[in-house]
Amino acid sequence: MVAVPFATTAIALFFTLSLVDQFLERRRPYQGIWALGMGLYGLASLLQGLWQLGVTGEVVFRLWYITGGMLVAAYLGMGTLYLHAPRPVAHGIFGGLVVLTVVGAVLALVTPLQTGADLRHLYGQALASVDPQTGMRYFPAGVGALTAFLNTAGSLALIGGAVYSAVVFAQRRQAGYRVVSSVLIALGAFLSAAGGTLERFNFPQAHTLALLLGIVVIYVGFLRSREVIAVFRFPFARGASRPGVT
Numbered sequence: 546m547v548a549v550p551f552a553t554t555a556i557a558l559f560f561t562l563s564l565v566d567q568f569l570e571r572r573r574p575y576q577g578i579w580a581l582g583m584g585l586y587g588l589a590s591l592l593q594g595l596w597q598l599g600v601t602g603e604v605v606f607r608l609w610y611i612t613g614g615m616l617v618a619a620y621l622g623m624g625t626l627y628l629h630a631p632r633p634v635a636h637g638i639f640g641g642l643v644v645l646t647v648v649g650a651v652l653a654l655v656t657p658l659q660t661g662a663d664l665r666h667l668y669g670q671a672l673a674s675v676d677p678q679t680g681m682r683y684f685p686a687g688v689g690a691l692t693a694f695l696n697t698a699g700s701l702a703l704i705g706g707a708v709y710s711a712v713v714f715a716q717r718r719q720a721g722y723r724v725v726s727s728v729l730i731a732l733g734a735f736l737s738a739a740g741g742t743l744e745r746f747n748f749p750q751a752h753t754l755a756l757l758l759g760i761v762v763i764y765v766g767f768l769r770s771r772e773v774i775a776v777f778r779f780p781f782a783r784g785a786s787r788p789g790v791t
Contacts, residue, residue: 546671546750550594553757557587560764574635575627582620586760589613593753596672606664609672610684610692611653616646618738619695622702629706649691658683671749700738707731707766729766733759 564580567573589612592605623642627635658664662676662683674689675682682689711727740755 546753547594547597549753549757550590550597550671553590553753553760554587554594556757556760556764557583557590560760560767561587573627575624578620578627578639579624582617582624585612585617585620586756589617590756593672596667597670601664601668603658603664606667606672606683607653610674611650614674614741615649615653615692615695618699618703618741619646620699621734622699622706625703625706629709645691645695649688649695652688652691653684656684656688659685671753673744673749673752675744675746677749696738696741700734700741703734704731704738707734726766726769729762729769733762733764733766735759736762 561580561583564576564583568576568580589609592609592612596605596609619642623635623639626638630638659681661679662681663679664683666676666678667673670677674684674692684692707727707730711724711731714724714727736755737759740752740759743749743755744752
C-alpha cells in the first residue's frame with residue numbers, strides 16, 4: 546500500500562499544474578483555489594507516503610493533519626462556490642475560510658496531543674487521526690470539531706455544486722458530456738469524502754485507497770468539462786486540444 550499515496554501525489558501534482566496553467570491563462574478565481582486545494586491534496590498524500598516509508602515524527606503528523614485532515618475539502622469546495630455563487634458571496638465565504646485556516650493551522654500546530662494516544666502506534670502503517678490501538682483521537686474535541694466542520698462544508702459544496710451542474714445540464718438537454726463530467730466530479734468527491742469518514746472510524750488503509758480512486762475520477766470529470774477547463778493541454782505546453790475532440 547506504500548505505492549498508493551505516491552500515485553495519488555503524482556496525479557494531484559499533474560492536476561495542480563494543469564489548474565495553475567489554466568489560472569495563469571484565464572485568471573478565474575475558482576481555478577486558482579482549486580489549484581491550491583489540489584496542491585494540498587498532493588502534499589497530504591506525499592506526507593502519508595513518507596510516513597509509511599519511515600519518515601515519522603510529530604511534525605510530519607501535524608502537517609499531514611492540517612493539509613489533508615483540515616483543508617483539502619474546504620478549498621476544493623471553495624473553488625466550487627466561486628464557480629456557482631455570486632462573486633460578493635464567494636468573497637465573503639472565502640474571507641471566513643482564510644480566518645478558519647489560520648485558526649485551525651495554529652491549533653493543529655500547538656495543541657498538545659491527547660494523553661493515551663501514541664503516535665508510535667502508527668509507525669509502519671498509514672497515518673490516521675485515531676490511535677489504532679486505543680481508539681483515542683490524537684487531537685481534543687475542539688480541534689476535531691473545527692476539522693469536521695471544514696470537511697463537511699467543503700464536501701457538501703463540492704458534491705452539491707457538481708450535482709447542481711449535472712441537473713441543470715440534463716434539464717437543458719445540452720452538452721451531454723457536461724452531465725457526465727459533473728456526475729464524475731460528484732462521484733469522485735463522494736469517494737474522497739467517504740475515505741475521510743473511514744479514516745475517522747479507524748480504517749486508514751481504506752482511506753488512502755479512496756483518496757486515489759477519488760482523485761482519478763475527479764480528474765477525469767474535470768477533463769471532460771469545458772466549463773471548468775476550456776482547453777486541455779499538458780501544463781505550460783503551447784499545443785492544445787479541446788476535450789472531447791479527436
